[in-house]
Amino acid sequence: MLTLAFDTATGVATSALVRDGEVLGERASRAARVLADAEELLQQAGADPRDLNRLVVGTGPGSFTATRMGLAAARALAFALELPLAGVSTLAALAAGAPGALPVVDAGRREVFTLVDGAPVVAAPGQLRLEPGETCVGDGAIRYRDVLEALGARIPAGESELHLPRARFHAELAGEPVDPEAVEPLYLRLPDAEQAR
Amino acid sequence: MEGSNQRAGRLILGIETSCDETAAAVVTPDGRILSNVISSQAELHARFGGVVPEVASRRHLELVVPVLREALAEADAELETLDAVAVTQGPGLVGALLVGLSAAKAVAWANRLPLVPVNHLHGHVASLYLQPEPIEPPFLCLLASGGHTLLIDVAEPGGFRVLGTTLDDAAGEAFDKGARLLGLGYPGGAAIDRLAREGDSGSYDFPVARVHGLDFSFSGLKTALLYTVRDLSEDELERRRADLAAAYQRAIVRALVARVHEAAEQNAASRIAVVGGVAANSELRAALPEAAFAPLPLCTDNAAMIASAARYTEAVPFPGYLALDAYASG
Numbered sequence: 001m002l003t004l005a006f007d008t009a010t011g012v013a014t015s016a017l018v019r020d021g022e023v024l025g026e027r028a029s030r031a032a033r034v035l036a037d038a039e040e041l042l043q044q045a046g047a048d049p050r051d052l053n054r055l056v057v058g059t060g061p062g063s064f065t066a067t068r069m070g071l072a073a074a075r076a077l078a079f080a081l082e083l084p085l086a087g088v089s090t091l092a093a094l095a096a097g098a099p100g101a102l103p104v105v106d107a108g109r110r111e112v113f114t115l116v117d118g119a120p121v122v123a124a125p126g127q128l129r130l131e132p133g134e135t136c137v138g139d140g141a142i143r144y145r146d147v148l149e150a151l152g153a154r155i156p157a158g159e160s161e162l163h164l165p166r167a168r169f170h171a172e173l174a175g176e177p178v179d180p181e182a183v184e185p186l187y188l189r190l191p192d193a194e195q196a197r
Numbered sequence: 198m199e200g201s202n203q204r205a206g207r208l209i210l211g212i213e214t215s216c217d218e219t220a221a222a223v224v225t226p227d228g229r230i231l232s233n234v235i236s237s238q239a240e241l242h243a244r245f246g247g248v249v250p251e252v253a254s255r256r257h258l259e260l261v262v263p264v265l266r267e268a269l270a271e272a273d274a275e276l277e278t279l280d281a282v283a284v285t286q287g288p289g290l291v292g293a294l295l296v297g298l299s300a301a302k303a304v305a306w307a308n309r310l311p312l313v314p315v316n317h318l319h320g321h322v323a324s325l326y327l328q329p330e331p332i333e334p335p336f337l338c339l340l341a342s343g344g345h346t347l348l349i350d351v352a353e354p355g356g357f358r359v360l361g362t363t364l365d366d367a368a369g370e371a372f373d374k375g376a377r378l379l380g381l382g383y384p385g386g387a388a389i390d391r392l393a394r395e396g397d398s399g400s401y402d403f404p405v406a407r408v409h410g411l412d413f414s415f416s417g418l419k420t421a422l423l424y425t426v427r428d429l430s431e432d433e434l435e436r437r438r439a440d441l442a443a444a445y446q447r448a449i450v451r452a453l454v455a456r457v458h459e460a461a462e463q464n465a466a467s468r469i470a471v472v473g474g475v476a477a478n479s480e481l482r483a484a485l486p487e488a489a490f491a492p493l494p495l496c497t498d499n500a501a502m503i504a505s506a507a508r509y510t511e512a513v514p515f516p517g518y519l520a521l522d523a524y525a526s527g
């Protein structure tokens with residue numbers, strides 16, 4: 001089974017081509033390039049979009065706009081190629097790439113997206129409850145390194161790939177495919193206009 | 198049915214998500230519209246009194262694939278029979294544009310099709326090139342909508358040159374803001390148009406700023422209406438609402454028509470055309486009897502006009518478009 005997985009929710013978009021659990025190739029760039037990356041991965045594997053059997057997309061949380069770029073591409077591909085699509089949260093993929101670590105994604109506005117008791121939440125970095133010496137990964141961990149380290153967190157060097165939601169983990173975590181329209185972004189925040197009401 | 202003919206291929210799929218309409222259409226190379234599906238979000242934005250970009254973008258994501266599926270089905274077209282995918286690249290709300298662009302890239306990539314990135318303004322002009330009554334350049338074009346007010350010199354179908362633009366609000370925006378002040382709801386253009394028919398346009402004299410060159414300014418007009426409304430009691434406003442709508446509409450239409458005539462004279466334009474949402478306004482249509490107006494269904498944002506513009510725009514062959522980005526202005 002040939003799986004294309006990608007995640008555009010955070011500042012670095014990731015993609016992976018996986019055949020029966022074996023990672024054939026991976027890319028990291030930005031959201032606007034994700035299909036160019038996918039094409040390169042397929043070419044390298046001597047494959048074609050028509051050879052794909054399954055799509056997996058990162059559903060965020062992250063940048064609203066960037067998350068939607070991945071979702072729109074994934075849903076349109078699922079439609080055009082008649083492929084099953086599964087969604088995997090960006091936080092779950094980050095956590096799977098750094099076992100034992102807490103995923104922390106930059107949410108803008110001095111807040112982060114993270115997991116509390118396994119549930120995705122948005123919170124101020126200074127209010128996270130961390131175990132002493134707990135490792136934090138993700139672009140939010142890099143951005144709020146000082147705050148989190150003051151809370152006792154350990155944070156890998158900024159260039160470590162542990163901070164990326166690598167798409168190989170999306171492929172690994174993907175459950176049963178669902179109706180592509182049911183693969184929805186994890187926004188965790190209402191639009192400002194809704195909040196103001 | 199010319200079905201077999203159509204299925205021979207060479208169809209253009211257009212996708213448009215620059216503002217608050219999620220739209221997809223299938224058009225033939227000679228400009229026949231086989232389908233033109235528009236899912237308007239007007240109701241969704243009505244409670245905010247205008248388009249909220251993040252709300253619009255979320256809705257585009259929900260609608261984009263269903264809408265393009267419907268456009269293909271209505272045209273009896275398969276993705277395999279397409280010649281190209283056309284999509285609005287800008288200008289517009291970036292978050293909204295990127296939903297359509299991402300979907301368009303994916304559909305084109307899946308089928309190794311070329312992608313045609315279309316300028317939204319060119320799209321509005323190209324609404325005039327569609328069957329059954331296409332017009333040909335050269336002409337002077339007024340593009341007036343909720344997002345734009347432009348005077349455009351169109352010398353050939355592939356291009357356009359902007360002669361003047363609004364310095365503040367767009368004409369359609371002026372209608373929307375006026376409608377809000379009059380308690381008419383959103384979108385405001387149609388509501389004012391309707392109510393104005395019952396009013397006396399001479400009962401109020403709203404000034405329209407004269408700005409340099411061929412540019413427009415509508416913000417002063419909105420302020421004048423605001424002051425007038427503020428000085429009226431609720432009963433008076435109720436009684437005079439139709440008069441206010443009529444006078445306000447007349448001021449906008451007069452400003453547009455005056456500039457169109459000036460531009461036509463300066464550029465020795467033999468022909469005038471009007472496109473965009475405000476082109477649906479009945480008073481504007483009556484005030485420019487000599488002009489060619491975009492057909493009503495093609496005035497507001499739609500994807501048939503994007504597919505139409507693609508016929509005169511260079512396509513980006515596979516795989517050169519895979520990293521394409523949207524642009525907000527320009």
Ligand SMILES: [Zn+2]
Pocket residue numbers: 317321342344497498
């Ligand atoms: Zn428009």
